[in-house]
Amino acid sequence: MTPNAKLLPPSTGPRLIVYHQTFHDSNGTYHSLLPLLTNNTGITHVIVAAIHLNDGPGNITLNDDKPDDKRFDQLWGEVNWLQGSGVKVLGMLGGAAKGSYEKLSGDEESFEAYYTPLAALITARSLSGLDLDIEEDIPLSTATRLISRLRADFGPEFLITLAPVATALIPDPKIPAHLRPPRPMLASGPTPNPLHPTLRHLSGFSYPELECSVYGKEIAWYNTQFYCGWGDAFTTEWYDTIIAAGWKPEKIVMGVVTNEANGGGYVDVGRLAVVAQQLRQSYYKVGKGFGGMMGWEYFNAGDCEDDIAYVASLDLNNETVQAGWVKTLGLSLRTDVDLDTTPTASSSGAALGGVGGGSGLQNITADQIRNMVSNLPAARAAWPDEEVQKLVVLGFSRQEALAALNATEGDTEMAAGFLFERYPS
Secondary structure, three states: OOOOOOEOOOOOOOEEEEEEOOOEOOOOOEOOOOHHHHOOOOOOEEEEEEEEEOOOOOOEEEOOEOOOOHHHHHHHHHHHHHHHOOOEEEEEEEOOOOOHHHHOOOOHHHHHHHHHHHHHHHHHOOOOEEEEEOOOOOOHHHHHHHHHHHHHHHOOOOEEEEOOEHHHHOEOOOOOHHHOOOOOEOOOOOOEOOOOOEOOOOOOOOHHHHHHOOOHHHOOEEEEEOOOOOOOOOOOHHHHHHHHOOOOHHHEEEEEEOOHHHOOOOOOHHHHHHHHHHHHHHHOEOOEOOOEEEEEOOOOOOOOHHHHHHHHHHOOOOOOHHHHHHHHHHHHHOEOOOOOOOOOOOOHHHHOOOOOOOOOHHHOOHHHHHHHHHOOOOOOOOOOHHHHHHHHOOOOOHHHHHHHHHHOOOOHHHHHHHHHHHOOO
């Protein structure tokens, strides 16, 4: 890592993305995005979160307030500065607060009533795209209708992204051969996905089925969540497994939490810098290759003892801890120089003879992918393993147990009730 290395322009190279949801501190002071520019961090995209469609058409909020509330004046002003500097700014629809996509699941008249004000907000704020964070059970038709309409209304340059958890992209190794569907060709990848059904996730529909449909080409990339028990960013193994399953690396962004307070699976920024370098070495080529990294979220990025100490050791002259965290990854991902860190021999890609570089993908068999999935390191979660196991022994998968604990803020009894209600025997 070279602190004075020249950074690539925002339109080139692996993406470096942050979500911006907590806009003000407890005293009402705004968390400014401008240090991302003034500190030359290498940021390429900012995603403003979270837009919610509430009961009654046109009842839209940005978190808890109307998007045109005066408390957001500085936010929208800074969005204009970012876009003027070449940084793309998207809005995020949905997230953990369920209901927005249910509003878009009705008949055509109902869809129009809820969609039209959303489109007006996108236009009014000149957003570069919309991130669909679908954390509620909806049919695939709801997602594809929204994707189709966004493309028709906003044109080919408008960015449409999705935010699945990592397990949504990983094939289920337990599906027996006679129950597997035909091997579909992923729009993002060079080979068919040999194990189409995936591990448990949050969205209710199949992401491989979406990617294999005509709508797959409309999706710019996937902001994949490698945290909260749904994946792991401490090594490249989870990412490598997704790519081996047929997904194109330029469409898969590794998402991480920027602070241990933001969710389970936090990885310190020094370790993330190494992982970023390994992924860049494995996948990146100018104009294509590694999709990049995403951080949830901006306001407290790097604001913890280990990260502060590591960033200080790099002498980046950053004016905020947030800018220091982002720039640390920017120097790993987005410099114009060759990096001298190479993937470790124990990584999944190396073990399969160059999966990471793409040359080995044509020869990956279903059995090899099944073995990779079965031997993935356990994803670290926010909840003690003994609480997870209390649900696993009841007959549920680890992913189902984690989803229920996340939904009930760690209440094991409530989580068990949730699981029995949702997955009756």
